[in-house]
Amino acid sequence: KRLILIGPPGSGKGTQSPIIKDEYCLCHLATGDMLRAAVAAKTPLGVKAKEAMDKGELVSDDLVVGIIDEAMKKPSCQKGFILDGFPRTVVQAQKLDEMLEKRGGKVDKVLNFAIDDAILEERITGRWIHPSSGRTYHTKYAPPKTPGVDDITGEPLIQRKDDTAAVLKSRLEAFHKQTEPVIDYYAKKGIVANLRAEKPPKEVTAEVEKVLSS
Ligand code: AP5
Ligand code: ZN
Ligand code: ZN
Structure with missing residues (x-):
């Protein structure tokens, strides 16, 4: 399966993805994790990404599309994948469709981690x-x-x-402005499944399993 996880900061994407990966043997690509590794290693990519990340703003589409395009070449990612934190803009979603078209595939399901903003500060700061x-x-x-x-x-x-309350504000703003339109983009294709991400982790896992087995 080719899966996308979308949700605001702290909604549980990173918590659920290893569980999905273990059960379905997918390749797991998290652009946030890859960018943080690049920042820590001070690679040219990391140097370019750091400023935006520290402010809670999105890194440029070109940078992240490049990372994903490269990572998807891995043999383990040919049959299926979980994308956590990508695509985050409509431009990224369009680029992903182009990438998959070339390789003869398409996105199967988008898991929307729906949750109220008010819960997220406690999750992020803890x-x-x-x-x-x-x-x-x-x-x-x-x-x-x-x-x-x-x-x-x-x-x-x-x-x-x-993961501070102040930077969370900008991350949430970026989510509502730039990433929510991506959910609409996939909803028009009829492939969005809404999860109740405010539930305890095990209940969210159960909802994920229900969606993936249907
Ligand atoms: P990224 O790393 O993707 O961060 P994010 O989207 O803000 O998401 P988080 O990792 O904060 O949340 P999560 O949903 O994974 O939550 P988690 O499961 O850990 O991106 C970081 C930055 O990189 C961006 O700001 C941007 O600058 C850049 N970037 C990345 N991708 C980009 C892209 N495509 N384009 C442009 N820029 C990009 O859970 C959070 C906490 O809550 C944990 O402590 C967990 O234990 C707890 N928790 C989880 N689930 C539950 C539950 N059900 N109940 C109670 N507690 C729970
Ligand atoms: Zn995460
Ligand atoms: Zn909104």
Whole structure:
């Protein structure tokens, strides 16, 4: 299956995608994770992306389309994929359609992580991440066994630089202005499934499974 996960910051895309990946053996591409890795490694791409990311604004369409085009060449991504955080503008969605057309495929399903903005600040400011694996914790909703430490490796957890209440405001603004039109773009094709993303993680997983098995 070729799946897209769309939702505002903190809606649970990164929490659900490893579960979907394990069950359906898909390739998982998260543009935010790829960009953060580029910023940490100070690659030319990372240097270009950093300023926008720190402010909670979107990185240019050309940059992210380039990353996705390159990543999709991986053999593991030929039969199916989960895109988390891409496409985020209508231009990106059109470019993706062109890319897939060339390769003889199309998007099967768009999972829309629908949630009220008011819930997101608590989710974002309580998030802790294990950088090398991408494992995500939450001080209240998914606490690690030892505060600040990854359950599996024992390595320290970090917080994302853009996970502040102030930067969240810009990220939400970008979502409503630039990304919500992408949901309409796919709704016109009749492939959007709406999830109740404010539910506990297990219930969201159950909704995802229901959509994917139908
Ligand atoms: P990106 O990394 O994609 O961030 P985002 O979209 O803001 O989404 P998040 O990762 O914050 O949220 P999530 O939905 O994954 O939430 P999570 O599951 O972790 O993008 C970052 C930046 O990169 C952008 O601002 C932009 O600058 C740039 N960028 C990336 N892609 C781009 C593109 N295509 N074009 C242009 N620029 C791009 O959950 C959050 C917390 O809540 C966790 O602590 C988790 O444990 C907890 N939680 C999750 N689910 C639940 C639940 N059901 N109940 C209770 N708690 C829960
Ligand atoms: Zn994420
Ligand atoms: Zn809106």
